[in-house]
Amino acid sequence: MTEKPLISIEALARRYPRHGGGETTVFEDVWLPIAKGEFICLIGHSGCGKTTILNVLAGLDQPSAGVVIVDGREIAGPSLDRAVIFQGHSLLPWMSVMGNVAFAVNSRRPDWSKDRVRAHCQKYIDVVHLTGSEHKKPAELSGGMKQRVGIARALAIEPKMLLMDEPFSALDALTRGSLQDEVRRICTETEQTVFMITHDVDEAMLLADKIVLMTNGPHAKIAEIVENTLPKDRSRTNIHKHANYYALRNHLLDFLVTRSKAFTAESGANGYDPKKPPIVRPGARPVAVETGPPEPGHAVSA
């Protein structure tokens, strides 16, 4: 990456006291630059520290070591610059759809007039296809609709960075699919910078520009950064027809099934540097080789 990143995760670690003395290191030496407008998906097994990293990015948790720099400044606590979409949507139950979105926008833009806030909120309510439901309370909405209000609210704040922790995992397949499409469209159109956790390889392939793979904990690290080698104009209905689809999918699955466990041994042999995890482009023609020989069919560069 040549231009200065919008967000820079540097030497991040999180440790907890262990029962009976000592410490457990959940993850350590996590380095990741995120460029403006980039859509990053973080994948790794349960317990490797994904939510903890997202909470540090949100300013809701403190790392044991390392820093997160946003726009040249170290993160110190939560900010409306970084909006979080939690799995459990967390809407205010006594407020309408419009009220929930407007509440967030009012906090971000205290100087805006009531009409301006309303028009702004309406735009995002329309974007998530909730037009006509503005007056409804959360209890009157389905799970997917509530999740969409959460997404509208986060987008309406127009944050520098959108943080999402498995935002679609509790939804049925149909709702999940259409919301993935909407989020992809909105984030592409608005050049939104996104950091999202998912367990779903197909979701990551559809949404992400880069898929960050974490090894299993304890002492989890970023094993590699996989660049999405599918075309920008991909959609759920055509993604599997692309020549790189299986190379990319198999690479991600192979990591989750086998390599995430064995990574320590693997990294020792390849001169792995956590500060510059290898960048992999499954299916693409080789671009540059710096960190050892590429795997068959995969291009590797650092």
Ligand SMILES: Nc1ncnc2c1ncn2[C@@H]1O[C@H](COP(=O)(O)OP(=O)(O)OP(=O)(O)O)[C@@H](O)[C@H]1O
């Ligand atoms: N307050 C705490 N005290 C001790 N250990 C903790 C605490 N909070 C989290 N942990 C541990 O940190 C590790 C990482 O937790 P985290 O929730 O970040 O994992 P995750 O990768 O998001 O997992 P999942 O995929 O299941 O959501 C877990 O092993 C968890 O037990």
Ligand SMILES: [Mg+2]
């Ligand atoms: Mg988690």
